[in-house]
Structure formats: C-alpha cells, structure tokens
Amino acid sequence: MEKKSKVLIIGATGRLGFHLAKFSIENFHPTFVLIRDSSFCDPNKQDKIQSLSTAGATLLKGSLEDEKSLFEAVKQVDVVICSIPSKQVLDQKLLIRIIKQAGCIKRFIPSEFGADPDRTQISGMDNNFYSRRSEIRRLIEAEGIPYTYICCNLFMTYLLPCLVQPGLKTPPRDKVTIFGDGNTKGVFVKDVDVAAFTISALDDPHTLNKVLYLRPPGNVYSMNELVETWESKIGKKLEKIYVPGEELLKQIKETPYPDNMELIFIYSIFVKGDHTYFDIESSGGMDGTQLYPHLKYTTISEHLDTLL
Ligand SMILES: NC(=O)c1ccc[n+]([C@@H]2O[C@H](COP(=O)([O-])OP(=O)(O)OC[C@H]3O[C@@H](n4cnc5c(N)ncnc54)[C@H](OP(=O)(O)O)[C@@H]3O)[C@@H](O)[C@H]2O)c1
Numbered sequence: 311m312e313k314k315s316k317v318l319i320i321g322a323t324g325r326l327g328f329h330l331a332k333f334s335i336e337n338f339h340p341t342f343v344l345i346r347d348s349s350f351c352d353p354n355k356q357d358k359i360q361s362l363s364t365a366g367a368t369l370l371k372g373s374l375e376d377e378k379s380l381f382e383a384v385k386q387v388d389v390v391i392c393s394i395p396s397k398q399v400l401d402q403k404l405l406i407r408i409i410k411q412a413g414c415i416k417r418f419i420p421s422e423f424g425a426d427p428d429r430t431q432i433s434g435m436d437n438n439f440y441s442r443r444s445e446i447r448r449l450i451e452a453e454g455i456p457y458t459y460i461c462c463n464l465f466m467t468y469l470l471p472c473l474v475q476p477g478l479k480t481p482p483r484d485k486v487t488i489f490g491d492g493n494t495k496g497v498f499v500k501d502v503d504v505a506a507f508t509i510s511a512l513d514d515p516h517t518l519n520k521v522l523y524l525r526p527p528g529n530v531y532s533m534n535e536l537v538e539t540w541e542s543k544i545g546k547k548l549e550k551i552y553v554p555g556e557e558l559l560k561q562i563k564e565t566p567y568p569d570n571m572e573l574i575f576i577y578s579i580f581v582k583g584d585h586t587y588f589d590i591e592s593s594g595g596m597d598g599t600q601l602y603p604h605l606k607y608t609t610i611s612e613h614l615d616t617l618l
Pocket of ligand 1: 320321322323324325326327344345346348349355372374375392393394395396398401420421422423424426462463464465466468611
C-alpha cells in the first residue's frame with residue numbers, strides 16, 4: 311500500500327475540521343489533532359474529541375498562539391491542515407513561521423475553504439474578508455512552503471437553506487427575491503464533501519502548489535435555477551421580486567457591518583459571478599470533481615429535498 315502522509319489538523323473540534331479529521335483517519339492517514347485546553351474542558355466538544363480519539367487520532371494539546379506546542383506538533387507530521395474560523399485567518403502567521411522552521415512539511419492547507427480570495431471582484435467592500443486570506447497566501451508563497459488552497463465556494467449550510475433570502479431560515483413558499491438578473495451561477499458544496507475532496511488532494515502531486523476548485527455538476531446553480539427547482543419540488547409557482555445589482559449595492563451601503571456581510575456575499579456570488587466567472591484551467595487551478603470522480607457528493611437538488 312502507498313505510504314500515507316501523517317496529517318495534523320488544527321480546528322478538529324470545529325464543524326469542518328471534525329469532518330477533515332474523520333476522513334483523514336478513514337483514509338488511513340496517521341492523524342494528529344491539536345486541541346486547545348479549553349476544548350478538553352468543554353462538554354460540547356468532549357464527544358467530538360472522544361470520537362476522534364476512538365477512531366484513532368492522536369490528541370495533542372496546544373493552540374495557534376503556543377509556539378512550543380505548535381512546533382512539537384508540526385515536527386511529527388508531513389501535512390498540516392488548518393480549519394480555524396475565517397475571522398482568525400491572520401492567526402496562522404506563527405504557524406507559517408513554524409512550518410518554515412520545522413522544514414518537514416510537504417503540504418500546507420491553510421484555512422480558506424470558500425471563494426478564491428485572489429479572484430473575487432468586490433475589493434474595498436468585503437471588510438478585508440478576502441484580502442486577509444490573500445495575505446496569508448502571499449506569506450506561504452514567500453516562505454516557499456508547499457501548499458494547496460481549497461476553493462469550495464459556499465457550504466450548503468449558508469444561504470441555501472433559505473434559498474438566498476436574507477433574514478429567512480427556511481426556503482420561501484409564497485414569494486422570492488432574486489438578486490441581479492437571476493442568471494449568474496454560484497456553487498454550494500456540503501461541508502462533509504469539502505472534507506472528502508480536501509483529504510483526497512493532500513498527497514496528490516496534481517494539486518501541489520495549486521488551487522483546488524470545487525464546482526461539482528449538480529451543485530452550480532443560478533438563482534433562477536434554484537427557484538425553478540424549488541418550485542417544482544413544492545408544486546407551486548412563487549411570486550418573484552427582482553432586485554437589480556445597483557439596488558443591492560445601495561442596501562449594502564445602508565446596512566451596518568457586520569449585518570451587511572450576507573448581502574455582500576450575495577452580491578459577490580449572484581451579481582458579480584465570483585464563483586464561476588473564470589475558467590479553472592486558465593487560472594492554473596485543478597477541478598476537484600475531475601480529479602476525484604469516485605467521490606460521491608450531495609447535489610443541490612438532493613439538499614433541497616431535505617428542506618421540504
Ligand atoms: N464556504 C463557506 O460557506 C464556509 C462557511 C463556514 C466556514 N468556512 C470555512 O471553514 C473553515 C472552518 O470553519 P468552521 O466554521 O468549521 O470553524 P469552527 O466550527 O468555528 O471551528 C473552528 C476550530 O478552530 C479551532 N481554533 C480556533 N482558534 C484556535 C486557536 N487559536 N488555536 C487552535 N485552534 C483554534 C476551534 O477550537 P476550539 O474548539 O478550541 O474553539 C475549532 O476547533 C474556515 O476556513 C472557514 O473559512 C467556509
């Protein structure tokens with residue numbers, strides 16, 4: 311059997327990180343998880359920690375701020391995956407320095423797992439959401455650390471359960487707001503599927519120093535297509551209210567930060583087309599569904615069925 315890389319996951323008690331750790335173990339990677347002291351004491355996290363330990367993960371105590379624990383953890387592995395929340399991405403700077411010092415890391419997958427920060431077209435209006443991620447990319451590249459960036463676009467838990475209706479928690483059944491002309495396509499992928507693609511990529515030479523884009527067939531929909539699909543599932547036509555891009559921009563300006571971030575993401579995805587406006591090939595990236603056709607994933611239609 312081919313030798314599997316040893317993997318360190320930072321953020322394994324989180325939503326995505328837990329799936330990453332599970333898949334890493336299931337795929338026979340010796341798996342190490344760096345857990346903060348506070349998490350060991352948190353009853354909500356203990357089940358996850360126990361389940362990872364039972365499945366075979368090596369538990370290490372430490373945090374992104376604790377240089378000693380970080381160095382000891384990094385020295386034991388070949389691959390580091392970081393899955394900390396987006397507002398903390400700059401906290402990866404010490405980790406990057408330590409990866410450089412340790413000199414043993416064959417692949418680093420930084421915390422991104424969204425749209426490609428170097429290709430979004432909303433600079434100046436995203437409150438540095440994407441520029442922070444680009445800053446981390448440039449640091450990794452400047453240090454010469456081997457990397458893969460995962461651009462999975464949106465998790466299905468975001469915006470899809472409300473059919474892209476700000477303020478709603480469930481899909482509408484009477485009327486629906488469509489942003490822009492409704493024809494620009496966005497991408498939704500289930501977090502558990504993002505984890506499966508990520509773990510498949512970490513030992514793959516095709517993804518070395520590349521961006522792995524996820525645009526699975528069945529998961530790339532415009533707002534018009536989302537609404538049509540939902541209408542056919544509920545057997546009813548919805549009243550449609552179209553909000554042009556300029557009107558959405560006005561709403562974004564009138565809504566204070568951070569409440570306006572949801573509108574900003576909608577503008578980026580469904581007006582500017584930031585998930586799909588460029589070809590993967592021309593960007594020098596790789597398409598996850600072409601590289602790993604054996605991986606099964608949940609489609610948008612299947613996810614909408616769960617909301618009926
Ligand atoms: N595309 C999308 O729609 C989308 C949506 C959500 C998230 N994401 C991405 O998914 C990734 C993970 O997000 P998530 O929502 O799964 O995060 P999450 O559930 O909030 O989990 C964050 C994890 O990071 C750990 N952590 C935080 N600060 C740390 C530190 N200083 N040292 C060590 N560990 C630390 C937490 O540990 P504790 O248990 O100790 O707190 C937890 O395990 C991020 O890259 C985010 O951008 C993408």
